[in-house]
Amino acid sequence: MDYELSHLDALEAESIHIFREVAAEFERPCLLFSGGKDSVVMLHLALKAFAPCSLPFPVMHVDTGHNFEEVIEYRDRAVLKAGARLVIASVEESIRQGRSVDETGPRASRNRLQTVTLLDAIEEHRYDAVFGGGRRDEEKARAKERVYSFRDEFGQWDPKNQRPELWSLYNGRHKSGEHIRVFPLSNWTELDIWQYIAAENIDLPTIYYSHQREVFRRDGMLLSVSPFITLQEGEVPVEMTVRYRTVGDATCTGAVESTASTVEEVILEVAATRVTERGATRADDRASEAAMEDRKKEGYF
Amino acid sequence: MAELLRFATAGSVDDGKSTLIGRLLYDSKAIFEDQLEAVEATSRQRGDEYTDLALLTDGLRAEREQGITIDVAYRYFATPKRKFIIADTPGHIQYTRNMVTGCSTADLTLVLVDARHGLVEQSRRHAFLASLLRVPHLVLCVNKMDLVDYDQAVFDRICDEFRAFATKLDVTDLTFIPVSALKGDNVVNRSENMPWYEGSSLLHHLESVFIASDRNLIDARFPIQYVLRPMQAAHHDYRGYAGTVAGGVFKPGDDIVVLPSGFQSTIASIETADGPVTEAFPPMSVSIQLSDDLDVSRGDMICRPHNQPHVGQDVEAMVCWMNESASLQAGAKLGIKHTTRSARALVKELQYRLDVNTLHRENEINALALNEIGRVTLRTTVPLFFDDYRRNRETGSFILIDEATNATVGAGMILGPAQP
Numbered sequence: 001m002d003y004e005l006s007h008l009d010a011l012e013a014e015s016i017h018i019f020r021e022v023a024a025e026f027e028r029p030c031l032l033f034s035g036g037k038d039s040v041v042m043l044h045l046a047l048k049a050f051a052p053c054s055l056p057f058p059v060m061h062v063d064t065g066h067n068f069e070e071v072i073e074y075r076d077r078a079v080l081k082a083g084a085r086l087v088i089a090s091v092e093e094s095i096r097q098g099r100s101v102d103e104t105g106p107r108a109s110r111n112r113l114q115t116v117t118l119l120d121a122i123e124e125h126r127y128d129a130v131f132g133g134g135r136r137d138e139e140k141a142r143a144k145e146r147v148y149s150f151r152d153e154f155g156q157w158d159p160k161n162q163r164p165e166l167w168s169l170y171n172g173r174h175k176s177g178e179h180i181r182v183f184p185l186s187n188w189t190e191l192d193i194w195q196y197i198a199a200e201n202i203d204l205p206t207i208y209y210s211h212q213r214e215v216f217r218r219d220g221m222l223l224s225v226s227p228f229i230t231l232q233e234g235e236v237p238v239e240m241t242v243r244y245r246t247v248g249d250a251t252c253t254g255a256v257e258s259t260a261s262t263v264e265e266v267i268l269e270v271a272a273t274r275v276t277e278r279g280a281t282r283a284d285d286r287a288s289e290a291a292m293e294d295r296k297k298e299g300y301f
Numbered sequence: 302m303a304e305l306l307r308f309a310t311a312g313s314v315d316d317g318k319s320t321l322i323g324r325l326l327y328d329s330k331a332i333f334e335d336q337l338e339a340v341e342a343t344s345r346q347r348g349d350e351y352t353d354l355a356l357l358t359d360g361l362r363a364e365r366e367q368g369i370t371i372d373v374a375y376r377y378f379a380t381p382k383r384k385f386i387i388a389d390t391p392g393h394i395q396y397t398r399n400m401v402t403g404c405s406t407a408d409l410t411l412v413l414v415d416a417r418h419g420l421v422e423q424s425r426r427h428a429f430l431a432s433l434l435r436v437p438h439l440v441l442c443v444n445k446m447d448l449v450d451y452d453q454a455v456f457d458r459i460c461d462e463f464r465a466f467a468t469k470l471d472v473t474d475l476t477f478i479p480v481s482a483l484k485g486d487n488v489v490n491r492s493e494n495m496p497w498y499e500g501s502s503l504l505h506h507l508e509s510v511f512i513a514s515d516r517n518l519i520d521a522r523f524p525i526q527y528v529l530r531p532m533q534a535a536h537h538d539y540r541g542y543a544g545t546v547a548g549g550v551f552k553p554g555d556d557i558v559v560l561p562s563g564f565q566s567t568i569a570s571i572e573t574a575d576g577p578v579t580e581a582f583p584p585m586s587v588s589i590q591l592s593d594d595l596d597v598s599r600g601d602m603i604c605r606p607h608n609q610p611h612v613g614q615d616v617e618a619m620v621c622w623m624n625e626s627a628s629l630q631a632g633a634k635l636g637i638k639h640t641t642r643s644a645r646a647l648v649k650e651l652q653y654r655l656d657v658n659t660l661h662r663e664n665e666i667n668a669l670a671l672n673e674i675g676r677v678t679l680r681t682t683v684p685l686f687f688d689d690y691r692r693n694r695e696t697g698s699f700i701l702i703d704e705a706t707n708a709t710v711g712a713g714m715i716l717g718p719a720q721p
Contacts, residue, residue, distance in 0.1 A: 007384040016586040048574035166405040173707035
């Protein structure tokens, strides 16, 4: 026997180690869960880390109210199957309470509003560790983020003042009111995620696979026709065969033209693609070169 | 089966490190068009004459504005044979701290030398830190061979000089590769410009260097991370000790001893969520069930009765100090995290400071400043179960934590037990 692990086994072992470390050292962790593929893999890994026990923390969805129906359906099914407790933090509710104000105009999105809702929920539930599915290959500001990412009492990230992270010794110490964002998928790439989904036979929301959808073009992206978006002059809906590479707020998440209808076909597509998933499909990251960094400093996922 | 290889690179702006990484990423299709476009746009805006591939990794606004790298950046690429994680460490600011961080998890270190300049102080420093952190493989890339007419004599001279220096270090596997990152010689494919070089290209070396035996497979060490006790009727008597194997190979039926209690038992089964396994080895995350009902909790360690780690509160270690706001002095009390144990540590003595450029030891020092490395004697509030770092990087390493700010302020590599 040669004592080697495949790269997926090694990544899985690292992630499980992180989940267990957090459960052991923190009092009130929670797992962010949107129904997006990364959070689906996160939930899968968390269940594996604590089997045969049930999940020792709740899952939380920051709900913008602008959802893909298929994803919400999936979310409820997955949480039920996992036997987990679902906490919903609602952007709609934050707006109603006057904590945030909806953007106006044709490009209005609730992407940025999620931060207020997320930070309020963390405070309300006194979460001291919040698992997120962020990966370092996603975006260049994330490439510099720690697995344990310290947040001050305002939920802020200070990229220039991060704790060095050595070996597999994670420093989760914090004061009351501060918290740690934890990223167990830090070292995974989009391709790893898909290979793992295939290897573990993980069920995903159907919008990740090719389907017919009414879409229109805006800023080079294919946006879905939905009640949350007002069509502008010249924007003509057409029916196309598409799939989603990422799943976020329906107003800023674009589809890609694709006929990949199985996980194997998606892997081939991902392996051959020449554009990052965020570059292809996320209006929220296109605002400026530092769009992600700025949002992260404020406390975004 | 694709394996995972983690490697650290270090170098300054001029030695072509970014170009080399850029080429590895580009040729393995890990750079995407939108990333390249963004980098080209930023380079144009800054008025650079050429596209600065360093911008691919310099993700923070301050880095792009100042043209510097602040922090370790992690980059990913894969070939059909292996998946690679690059810890790209900057050459100047916070140099030692970043290099130590990047090397702590690396299987291999890539040290770059400019063929025109040969070994410089920084190359020696890179190599020394890689050996201090016990990175098992070191590759010296002699870059910019195109600028010395691909001259074998230049390459040989640099190799000889480095070999002589390396005898002072603990480097077990040393490889020399002449490359031109800019022209692509010996990066992905063997170069036709250097027929005298008979070794592998850099990528081929990264794909094939043998790493499976780098981890300690002899001394069985299992620090308990978390106790799994399902409160369910179906698993009434289940008690699994979850953790990551830090050394050796565990099998069901093995006699074991639990530290610190010294209770002995045998392994009833080794579980994963996918079912039981017949062997567990590093870095597998598993859960171990014992035949006897013992009082075992996080921070304890399972090992074999006839192969136990050191148990003690007095430790000799090399420490890299990483605190910007205060130096390390004898008498300091700090938090310490070692495997899954957290405790407090008293710095009893500072023995010497190591000059990372000359390897000279300075005795009779009062303090270790930011980015300095020295030998210290520690006493901890509870016993640690440790091995020498050179024998096991997992059970031989620790971090030091400032108890007021909670910042990670030191990285430690254990040399052995100290006299109490």
